Amino acid sequence: MNACRATAGGTLPAVTIAAPLLALAVAGPPAPAIEWSAPPGCPGRVEILEQAARLVGRPALDELPSEVSIRGHIHREPSGFMLRMELESPTGVTHKRVSAEGCAVLGSVAALMVAVTLDPVGTTVTLPSEGSTPPREPIPSPVPEALPAPTRAPAPRPARQPIAAPAPSPREPSFVEGMLRASGGVGRGLVPGLDGMVSLGGGVRTRRLRAELVAFHVLSQAARYPDRPTVGANVAAWGGSLRAGPAFERGAFEVSTRAGVSVAALVANGFGVLDPNGAASAWIALCFVPGLRWQPGPRWAVGVDVEGEVALRRPAFSLDALSSVYRASPVNVRGAIVLELRLGARER
Numbered sequence: 001m002n003a004c005r006a007t008a009g010g011t012l013p014a015v016t017i018a019a020p021l022l023a024l025a026v027a028g029p030p031a032p033a034i035e036w037s038a039p040p041g042c043p044g045r046v047e048i049l050e051q052a053a054r055l056v057g058r059p060a061l062d063e064l065p066s067e068v069s070i071r072g073h074i075h076r077e078p079s080g081f082m083l084r085m086e087l088e089s090p091t092g093v094t095h096k097r098v099s100a101e102g103c104a105v106l107g108s109v110a111a112l113m114v115a116v117t118l119d120p121v122g123t124t125v126t127l128p129s130e131g132s133t134p135p136r137e138p139i140p141s142p143v144p145e146a147l148p149a150p151t152r153a154p155a156p157r158p159a160r161q162p163i164a165a166p167a168p169s170p171r172e173p174s175f176v177e178g179m180l181r182a183s184g185g186v187g188r189g190l191v192p193g194l195d196g197m198v199s200l201g202g203g204v205r206t207r208r209l210r211a212e213l214v215a216f217h218v219l220s221q222a223a224r225y226p227d228r229p230t231v232g233a234n235v236a237a238w239g240g241s242l243r244a245g246p247a248f249e250r251g252a253f254e255v256s257t258r259a260g261v262s263v264a265a266l267v268a269n270g271f272g273v274l275d276p277n278g279a280a281s282a283w284i285a286l287c288f289v290p291g292l293r294w295q296p297g298p299r300w301a302v303g304v305d306v307e308g309e310v311a312l313r314r315p316a317f318s319l320d321a322l323s324s325v326y327r328a329s330p331v332n333v334r335g336a337i338v339l340e341l342r343l344g345a346r347e348r
Contacts, residue, residue, distance in 0.1 A: 034114065038074040042081070043107025048072070051111030056119045068117055072110050074103050081106055087117045177205050178343035181212070183305065187334025190264070190283070190309075191235045192223040192326050197334060205342075210256045211244035218264075222271075223317070223326035231272030233317050233325050239264025243289055254293040254301075262287045262309055266328060268317040281315030283328055291338070299342050307334040 036045035043051075053060050069088040074081055077099065083106040085096040096113065100106050183199045201214030217238055224232035243260030264283045270276035286309065293303035309332040316327035 034070040034072070036072045036110075038103065038107070039076055039081075042074050042103035043110070048107060048111050048114060051108060052114040052118070055112060055115035058119075070114055070117065072113075074106055074110075083110060085110060085113050087113060089117055175206060176344075179203055179205060180341045180343070181214070181338055183214075183336040183338040185305070185307075185334050185336030187218075187307070187332060189329035189332030190218050190237050191266070191328075192221040195219060195221055195334075197336065199336070205247060207249060208246060209244065210247040210254075210258060212242070212258065214241045214243075215239075216241065216264075220269075223268075225322065225325055228272070231270075231319060231322070231325075233268040233270045233319065235266060235268045235317065235326055237264045237266050237283065239283070241287055243287055245289075252295045254295070254303075256291050256293070258287075258289045258291070260287050260289075261285070266315050266317075268326065270319045270325075273319050275320070279317055281317075282313060283311065283315060284313040285309040285311045285332065293338075293340065295342075301340045301342060303338050303340070305336045305338055307336065308332070309334075 034045060034049070036048055038044065049060075069086075071086040073084050075084075076082075080099060080101040081103040083096075083098045083100075085094075085098075087094045087096070098106060098109050100109075180202045181200070185197050186194060187197060188194055196219040197216055198219075199214050199216035201212055203210065203212035205211075218236060220234045220236035222232055222234050224230075239262060241260060241262040243258040245256060245258035247254055247256040262285045265280050266283050267278060267280045269278045288308045288310075289305050291303055291305040293301045295301040311328060311330050311332070314328035314330060316324045318324045
């Protein structure tokens with residue numbers, strides 16, 4: 001039986017196999033994998049590796065293991081420079097960010113990170129101070145013995161500040177304002193028929209109160225006997241009113257409600273008889289006066305009043321032996337248009 005045998009077509013030269021092995025032996029272990037970028041004037045990749053080699057006490061980092069991947073980048077910020085580092089080693093991936101006024105100190109920080117990552121035991125030199133702002137974040141060492149944290153005395157606990165009571169809300173400044181007023185209106189009940197009235201007065205007002213003293217005159221109206229239309233009396237009134245009450249402002253408008261007392265002298269002059277002597281008698285009433293004001297300017301205002309009066313005393317008049325020709329009504333109602341001049345008015 002013939003056995004199958006393989007015959008070699010030739011032999012590889014020894015130098016072909018030995019050359020790559022010799023090249024690997026000469027080259028040694030690969031250099032650490034580091035990616036680095038920085039603005040002009042900042043430390044470059046070569047400088048970072050040189051500083052890292054000095055920190056671990058070696059002439060170069062080519063002799064160190066290279067099971068790491070390091071990426072670093074320095075960029076400008078408005079307040080200085082920012083360093084971003086990504087350190088990948090068998091223990092995991094670490095991301096760091098450090099800022100400083102100058103980029104030289106950031107290069108030293110990056111070199112220290114590289115040295116600690118590649119050889120945490122051999123790194124014994126701390127980062128030198130370059131007079132720049134310390135980094136915002138501390139740089140912890142993967143091995144606690146490599147970069148011992150300085151011992152600091154505990155900071156004194158700040159004194160507890162008393163809790164201040166909330167400030168009261170500011171109040172609107174108060175004011176007292178004088179005023180002069182004139183008005184004219186029509187009504188019914190004080191003298192015969194539909195009457196006309198004019199008044200002058202003054203007072204004071206605040207943000208929440210109004211008080212007035214008003215003198216008024218109700219124009220004369222004739223009262224006649226129904227069965228003797230040529231006989232009767234002309235009745236007029238002269239009097240005054242004191243009233244006060246709350247007032248409410250809203251922008252340029254004011255609404256007020258005043259109450260008080262009105263007193264007047266009703267004067268009657270007869271006609272159609274031989275002796276038409278005059279007579280006068282007192283009239284007293286309680287008054288209720290709601291009103292509205294609009295202030296278009298700092299020193300004057302216009303508005304309306306509605307005056308209601310309930311008589312407490314209402315006189316009657318008669319001629320000779322005749323019956324009463326007129327007696328004041330128990331309830332009077334009057335509307336008036338008012339013009340006010342305000343003294344010491346504040347700016348709105």
